[in-house]
Amino acid sequence: MNRPSNRIAASFAPTPWSLAVEAAREAGEVPFDLTVTNPTRVGFAPSHDDAAVIAGALGDPRSFAYEPHPKGMPSARAAVAAHYARAHGLDVDPERLWLASSTSELYAQLFMLHCLPGDEVLVATPGYPLVESIAALTGARAVRYPLCFDGAYSHDVTAIEEAITERTRVLVCVSPNNPTGNALSEGELEAITSLCDAHAIALVVDEVFAEYVVEGALDPERIRTTALESRCLCWTLAGLSKSALLPQMKLAWAALSGPEMLVASTEARFEHVADTFLSASAPVQCAADALLDYGARTRVGVLARLRENLTRARSMLDGDPETGASVLFCEGGWSAVLRLPAVLSDEAWAERFLGEGVLVQPGFLFDFDRDARVVVSLLAEPETFAEGLSRIAAACRRELQR
Ligand SMILES: Cc1ncc(COP(=O)(O)O)c(C=O)c1O
Numbered sequence: 001m002n003r004p005s006n007r008i009a010a011s012f013a014p015t016p017w018s019l020a021v022e023a024a025r026e027a028g029e030v031p032f033d034l035t036v037t038n039p040t041r042v043g044f045a046p047s048h049d050d051a052a053v054i055a056g057a058l059g060d061p062r063s064f065a066y067e068p069h070p071k072g073m074p075s076a077r078a079a080v081a082a083h084y085a086r087a088h089g090l091d092v093d094p095e096r097l098w099l100a101s102s103t104s105e106l107y108a109q110l111f112m113l114h115c116l117p118g119d120e121v122l123v124a125t126p127g128y129p130l131v132e133s134i135a136a137l138t139g140a141r142a143v144r145y146p147l148c149f150d151g152a153y154s155h156d157v158t159a160i161e162e163a164i165t166e167r168t169r170v171l172v173c174v175s176p177n178n179p180t181g182n183a184l185s186e187g188e189l190e191a192i193t194s195l196c197d198a199h200a201i202a203l204v205v206d207e208v209f210a211e212y213v214v215e216g217a218l219d220p221e222r223i224r225t226t227a228l229e230s231r232c233l234c235w236t237l238a239g240l241s242k243s244a245l246l247p248q249m250k251l252a253w254a255a256l257s258g259p260e261m262l263v264a265s266t267e268a269r270f271e272h273v274a275d276t277f278l279s280a281s282a283p284v285q286c287a288a289d290a291l292l293d294y295g296a297r298t299r300v301g302v303l304a305r306l307r308e309n310l311t312r313a314r315s316m317l318d319g320d321p322e323t324g325a326s327v328l329f330c331e332g333g334w335s336a337v338l339r340l341p342a343v344l345s346d347e348a349w350a351e352r353f354l355g356e357g358v359l360v361q362p363g364f365l366f367d368f369d370r371d372a373r374v375v376v377s378l379l380a381e382p383e384t385f386a387e388g389l390s391r392i393a394a395a396c397r398r399e400l401q402r
Pocket residue numbers: 101102103104105128130174178206208238239240241247252
């Protein structure tokens with residue numbers, strides 16, 4: 001038999017939680033799915049008119065001539081630069097942008113660029129598990145650093161420093177983080193870039209949720225993007241899946257910033273990686289302008305949805321002491337973290353809610369080190385979200401009254 005690679009988990013056995021969800025779904029018993037993050041399933045698919053404009057742009061005759069460019073087509077990179085100007089008021093140089101089919105793929109390409117097999121990539125916990133599997137697939141090893149929690153999450157530079165070893169090559173910061181919602185502050189970024197500079201570590205800042213500032217607008221310390229400049233070598237990632245609500249279109253970008261000499265030598269090496277894959281398709285690059293324009297208009301409604309759902313969650317949980325539950329500060333992103341009474345574990349709470357027809361994500365899926373945290377998607381349709389939260393609140397009240 002062919003020997004399997006150890007870059008893939010040895011076992012894919014379902015967990016008790018995944019079996020419970022599958023059984024409930026099969027029985028049609030999950031009318032209130034608060035885990036949905038597919039924008040096209042919750043009312044944000046392009047309208048007939050928008051679809052016609054996008055289809056026209058995808059059919060641009062320029063796609064029929066093959067003119068590969070390792071960084072991506074100049075017109076598409078100009079469209080991404082225009083997106084930074086429009087969404088963030090910032091002037092990003094298109095020559096510093098690299099295009100690929102997704103941020104997941106860019107992560108893989110960057111780990112190939114910076115890591116030998118067994119080299120370490122630091123990732124935050126709690127966090128989205130994606131980066132860990134991508135690291136494993138490229139032969140790198142993900143090592144976790146804990147975020148600090150003092151009522152809200154933040155990056156703890158001391159904890160990051162403690163996690164650095166002689167094999168650390170990359171530090172990943174997701175800002176705003178999925179699912180904790182905390183974004184990098186000026187102070188955190190300064191300390192982190194100094195650390196990376198001192199240890200010759202490449203910083204990767206995943207900003208896929210940068211345009212979804214939910215409660216963080218109040219924070220004057222919030223940085224807008226690292227795409228423009230950085231004290232250390234820094235890759236800033238984002239893409240259409242969140243910025244244009246179109247994950248199926250498959251276009252993402254990495255902006256390189258940092259000290260000039262380091263940027264120049266890194267670009268020369270990364271050109272080899274990017275040229276090996278050339279993964280962004282010509283039609284989607286030709287349509288980048290139209291897709292990002294659609295995204296800019298659609299994000300307005302998405303932000304209103306995120307804020308409406310968060311306000312609803314706060315009024316139902318924070319506003320009712322009998323639930324014993326609360327909603328953590330959500331600086332940005334598409335998720336909210338619910339803190340539930342510690343009388344049950346996160347998984348037991350999630351099972352309880354599932355019994356009420358409400359699907360949430362138990363905290364263990366994101367490696368929360370504290371019990372009784374569950375994650376809900378703020379992207380869910382408002383009626384579904386309101387009924388789901390109402391059932392969660394009722395279940396909490398019942399459990400506390402036992
Ligand atoms: C923080 C974060 N980064 C990256 C991705 C993946 O994005 P893409 O579709 O561009 O691979 C996700 C997907 O949800 C995400 O949550």
